[in-house]
Amino acid sequence: MDLKPVRRVRLSAQIEEQLKQQLLEGxxxxxxxxxxxxxxxxxxxxxxxxIRQALQALSAQGLIETRSGDGSFVKQPDIRDLMQGSIPDIYLTEDSLRWVMEFRRLFEGPVAELAAQRATEEQLQQMDVLYQRMIHTATTDIQEHCNCDFEFHMLIGCMAHNPMIEGVYRVQNSVMRSCWSNIGSTKGPELGIHYHGLLLEAFRRRDAAACRQIMDEHVLTTWNLFFP
Known part of the structure; x- marks a missing residue:
């Protein structure tokens, strides 16, 4: 058996947890x-x-900033903190949308090209199911439609069969979800359905170059809606 003796939780850890909860709740x-x-x-x-140990732990996580002789102040975290896995997506700023969408323009096209070469037949079938769900929920259940949209892109990341790419997609989707109320109201469901349909057909043909071209156009079109 791999069971080990339990240890008492330090006072500083309990304090850290309470303060962290207060910070995340605003x-x-x-x-x-x-x-x-x-x-x-x-x-x-x-x-x-x-107390000092708890504050040091919060500072290391990027939640606060301690200034010598002046005290501890709440720090505004950004997407770099999320990449380190220490900040929930709900705590990000609106600037994160610009950063992640700019990153998508550089990242998603090449990933789609690689995914077309490595996707399994089962994954292509799953993509078709997600696309059909996107269509059916576009006017009846916008939240489910959005979930399918995210899952579609996440599936492409998984189709590349590269753990690093999958991890980056998870971070990207976390930021996109946190900003989705702005995204969804701006672009509507039609744009996603159009481009995801083109991607599905290109993936079915195993046309890697077309997958990259369509994805590049897709993310550029979305970018231009927000940052013309």
Whole structure:
């Protein structure tokens, strides 16, 4: 058996968890000063050593910034923090949409080309199912339509059979989901249905060059809707 003895959770870890939850719920806004170590020590009824350890952990995660002699302040995280896996997508700024869509223009075309060469027949069948669901939910269930859209692109990442590419797609989709209310209301379902249909046909033909060209046009068209 691989069971190991349990360890008591340190006080600093408990404090860190409570403060982190408050930060993610928006209790303190970006740039706002947190209570002092002395005040936190009084609130939690622990030593300042435990408070300092908790603050250091939050600083290492990119959630706060500690300034010598001035205290700890809420930091505005960005997409680089998400790439490190430390910040949930709900905590990102609107600038993340520009960054991730700019990245898509460089990334998704070549991935689609590679995916066309490596996709299994089962994956192509799954792509067809997702496309049909996109069509059927376009006017009846916009949330499900959006989910199919994300899954379609995620499937392309998986079709490349490269764990690094899959990981990047997961990060990209997290940011896109966090900004989707803006995206969906701007582009509507028709654009996605059009380009995903063209991609599906190109993947069926195993036409790698066409997959790249269509994907490049798809992400460029979406980009131009937001940043003309």
């Amino acid at each position: 209790r303190w806004k970006a740039g706002e000063r947190l209570p002092s170590e002395h005040e936190l020590s009084r609130i939690f009824q622990v030593s300042r050593v435990s």
